[in-house]
Amino acid sequence: MSLATAHAVPVRRRAMTWSRAREAARELATAHLASGARDAPVTHLPLAEAPGAALAAAVTARVAVPGTDTAAMDGYAVAGRGPWRVVGRVLAGRPNRVDRLRPAEAVEIATGAPVPAGTVAVLPYERAERAGDRVAGPAVPGRHVRRRGETVPRGAVLAPAGTVVTPALLGLAAGTGHDELPVRRPRVAALVTGDEVLPAGLPVPGAVRDAIGPMLPGVVRWAGGVLAHSAYVGDGRAGLVAELRAAAADPWTEVVAVCGASSAGPADHLRDALDALGADIRIAGVACRPGHPQVLAVLPGGPLVVGLPGNPNAALVAALTLLVPALAALAGRPDPAHAGRHARLAAQVDRHPADTRLVAVRVRDGHAVPVGGDGPAALRGVAVADALAVLPPGDTAGPVELLELPR
Numbered sequence: 001m002s003l004a005t006a007h008a009v010p011v012r013r014r015a016m017t018w019s020r021a022r023e024a025a026r027e028l029a030t031a032h033l034a035s036g037a038r039d040a041p042v043t044h045l046p047l048a049e050a051p052g053a054a055l056a057a058a059v060t061a062r063v064a065v066p067g068t069d070t071a072a073m074d075g076y077a078v079a080g081r082g083p084w085r086v087v088g089r090v091l092a093g094r095p096n097r098v099d100r101l102r103p104a105e106a107v108e109i110a111t112g113a114p115v116p117a118g119t120v121a122v123l124p125y126e127r128a129e130r131a132g133d134r135v136a137g138p139a140v141p142g143r144h145v146r147r148r149g150e151t152v153p154r155g156a157v158l159a160p161a162g163t164v165v166t167p168a169l170l171g172l173a174a175g176t177g178h179d180e181l182p183v184r185r186p187r188v189a190a191l192v193t194g195d196e197v198l199p200a201g202l203p204v205p206g207a208v209r210d211a212i213g214p215m216l217p218g219v220v221r222w223a224g225g226v227l228a229h230s231a232y233v234g235d236g237r238a239g240l241v242a243e244l245r246a247a248a249a250d251p252w253t254e255v256v257a258v259c260g261a262s263s264a265g266p267a268d269h270l271r272d273a274l275d276a277l278g279a280d281i282r283i284a285g286v287a288c289r290p291g292h293p294q295v296l297a298v299l300p301g302g303p304l305v306v307g308l309p310g311n312p313n314a315a316l317v318a319a320l321t322l323l324v325p326a327l328a329a330l331a332g333r334p335d336p337a338h339a340g341r342h343a344r345l346a347a348q349v350d351r352h353p354a355d356t357r358l359v360a361v362r363v364r365d366g367h368a369v370p371v372g373g374d375g376p377a378a379l380r381g382v383a384v385a386d387a388l389a390v391l392p393p394g395d396t397a398g399p400v401e402l403l404e405l406p407r
């Protein structure tokens with residue numbers, strides 16, 4: 001079944017509402033994953049790089065923990081009935097000179113050290129009465145001995161595929177012998193369009209420094225993906241078609257983000273290029289300000305294409321609207337922008353009659369304070385903001401939803 005028919009997102013050529021667009025991006029990516037059109041490659045990441053990623057496969061214990069019967073308290077490992085004669089000392093991590101106890105013998109032992117064979121219990125120091133090489137006390141059989149595999153049996157499933165890696169999971173994985181974890185990180189290619197866009201250096205009048213390309217690696221990573229390729233493309237349909245075709249030819253690329261060329265001007269070729277490639281355009285325009293001219297499409301048998309407007313703040317808003325939900329779904333993670341925070345607006349902000357406004361705010365004591373500088377071309381607001389306040393069209397009283405900004 002082709003992707004065009006595999007999912008329920010209806011084809012829309014008119015602007016979609018902002019909240020529906022975010023759901024649709026997630027649904028489309030989920031259907032895309034399920035269709036197997038692009039198999040997300042499994043990446044094995046060192047533990048330190050894995051937090052926040054979703055497991056691509058279940059993690060199982062490579063060894064039993066503890067690996068042998070060990071003492072759970074500092075004190076004496078005892079055999080048979082007391083009182084006992086202390087025949088040595090066993091410390092964790094040191095060679096064990098006493099590997100077997102006979103009845104009425106004991107060794108002084110440290111927490112975590114392997115108990116000698118024959119141990120029936122560990123008698124903690126607090127309960128022990130020591131006199132010379134004799135020790136006595138109430139030792140209950142089995143007490144304070146951690147049996148091999150008691151904490152984690154070898155081969156036990158520790159976390160199923162899809163679990164988001166947390167510090168606790170890292171500790172668990174490390175404790176059972178893992179140095180790396182298999183995670184899913186959808187690969188993204190970025191095409192930054194525009195003859196006037198400079199990748200580096202001081203922009204001369206008539207040129208602009210690329211302000212979107214530098215945002216994308218962090219945005220993509222925050223959503224659980226990895227920016228695997230980026231290219232600058234001049235204005236012109238042929239170049240864009242060629243770059244889109246090349247990106248689609250890489251079997252591991254799951255999403256292509258195209259920056260600019262999304263609107264109605266003479267150099268805005270994205271729709272034409274998508275049509276030329278036979279793409280299925282699912283979203284063409286989202287009813288939000290900024291970020292109106294967004295696109296979500298599927299190339300035949302291939303990756304999703306997200307079109308971001310050329311204005312940098314509009315591009316960021318569009319990334320939070322379509323790219324981040326789609327990537328998070330492909331990565332098997334919750335949408336990081338959607339943390340469920342709400343706040344009261346600290347100042348009157350005009351609503352748009354038809355579109356959802358996304359307003360840069362700082363959040364202080366449950367109040368969202370607009371910071372300004374958040375027009376379509378301006379990043380000054382979002383650069384110092386904590387979140388975007390979501391203002392649906394029309395007049396609505398009460399707390400507003402906050403959209404988290406990439407960190």
Ligand SMILES: Nc1nc2c(c(=O)[nH]1)N[C@H]1C(S)=C(S)[C@@H](COP(=O)(O)OP(=O)(O)OC[C@H]3O[C@@H](n4cnc5c(N)ncnc54)[C@H](O)[C@@H]3O)O[C@H]1N2
Nearest residue numbers: 208209210211212260261262263264268292309310311314
């Ligand atoms: N007749 C219409 N004109 C425009 C419409 C419309 O609906 N009808 N929509 C406006 C809106 S809203 C936006 S947003 C922009 C979107 O423009 P494009 O996506 O087509 O992007 P460009 O035209 O290539 O560039 C717009 C603007 O952004 C600058 N730019 C482009 N790329 C970058 C970059 N990587 N870094 C920094 N700045 C960039 C570019 O120089 C332009 O100034 O269209 C409106 N027009």
Ligand code: MOO
Nearest residue numbers: 290291292314376
């Ligand atoms: O909505 Mo545009 O996206 O104003 O910048």
